[in-house]
Amino acid sequence: MSNPTETLFELNHAEYSYPGRAPSLCGIDVAFRAGERICILGANGSGKSTLLKLFAGLLFPQKGRFTAFGAAVTEKRMNDDRFALSYHRRVGFIFQDSDVQLFCSTVEEEIAFGLQQQALPPQAVTERTRDMMRMLGIEPLAQRTPFQLSGGEKKKVALASVLVMNPEVLILDEPTNGLDPRTQVWLLRLLQSLSGAGRTLITSTHHLELAARVADRAVLLGEDHAVAADGPVNDLMKNTELLKAVNLVDDSYPDTIDFS
Numbered sequence: 244m245s246n247p248t249e250t251l252f253e254l255n256h257a258e259y260s261y262p263g264r265a266p267s268l269c270g271i272d273v274a275f276r277a278g279e280r281i282c283i284l285g286a287n288g289s290g291k292s293t294l295l296k297l298f299a300g301l302l303f304p305q306k307g308r309f310t311a312f313g314a315a316v317t318e319k320r321m322n323d324d325r326f327a328l329s330y331h332r333r334v335g336f337i338f339q340d341s342d343v344q345l346f347c348s349t350v351e352e353e354i355a356f357g358l359q360q361q362a363l364p365p366q367a368v369t370e371r372t373r374d375m376m377r378m379l380g381i382e383p384l385a386q387r388t389p390f391q392l393s394g395g396e397k398k399k400v401a402l403a404s405v406l407v408m409n410p411e412v413l414i415l416d417e418p419t420n421g422l423d424p425r426t427q428v429w430l431l432r433l434l435q436s437l438s439g440a441g442r443t444l445i446t447s448t449h450h451l452e453l454a455a456r457v458a459d460r461a462v463l464l465g466e467d468h469a470v471a472a473d474g475p476v477n478d479l480m481k482n483t484e485l486l487k488a489v490n491l492v493d494d495s496y497p498d499t500i501d502f503s
């Protein structure tokens with residue numbers, strides 16, 4: 244487990260552009276410490292998912308630098324299977340779109356996949372997989388094809404496939420999307436307990452109610468794909484002018500937000 248004072252992730256002047264497109268991230272400078280609870284906020288298209296994919300080691304800045312656990316993370320290093328396996332073991336990523344995450348032919352295989360990659364004994368893989376399915380109440384789905392599940396069921400399977408690995412850092416891209424209210428509450432409680440156990444949580448959302456519950460610190464992306472603010476989430480919630488300037492809220496804010 245990481246030391247709480249350790250800088251886990253650091254982006255310096257990072258820029259990322261998809262092929263043939265204008266930059267989706269511009270001049271990003273942020274550093275996260277172990278055990279922090281951070282949310283990435285921003286309007287649609289501001290670059291939240293792209294930023295999370297840099298932290299997850301799925302995309303790499305074309306300019307600037309990304310350092311994780313004290314070492315530079317580059318595409319070349321990630322092409323080394325041992326480095327990639329160890330990185331993805333430490334850093335779990337829940338995609339915004341569960342269809343991208345799920346690829347096995349049954350739910351049980353999907354959840355067991357990461358454990359099998361770690362070469363655990365088959366008995367331990369089966370036990371941990373079943374425990375995780377029980378925790379999420381998805382045992383009845385065990386032999387179903389992930390591809391044929393409902394949106395919320397897919398999200399639960401995606402969550403299970405990452406949580407079963409017990410990663411040090413959990414990166415969640417719009418995690419409550421598609422979940423029913425009961426499961427949303429369950430997830431928020433789970434995130435609280437993971438944070439209490441020292442895990443680092445990085446969550447993206449444009450739901451301000453959620454942000455205040457899952458994070459202490461907010462990094463706000465503007466529509467120019469740069470960091471517009473980085474500080475305590477509660478301070479940002481009160482900065483109506485800034486939230487309007489980045490097109491995250493309209494004139495009805497904060498009357499339309501339920502912080503209860």
Ligand SMILES: Nc1ncnc2c1ncn2[C@@H]1O[C@H](COP(=O)(O)OP(=O)(O)OP(=O)(O)O)[C@@H](O)[C@H]1O
Nearest residue numbers: 261264267285286287288289290291292293294449
């Ligand atoms: N695969 C891709 N190819 C080309 N452009 C992309 C791709 N994915 C995202 N983009 C563009 O990059 C920018 C940032 O997208 P991103 O998905 O990171 O935004 P976001 O803040 O997560 O948005 P949302 O709130 O809708 O999830 C957008 O302009 C988007 O159109």
Ligand SMILES: [Mg+2]
Nearest residue numbers: 291292339416
């Ligand atoms: Mg997104």
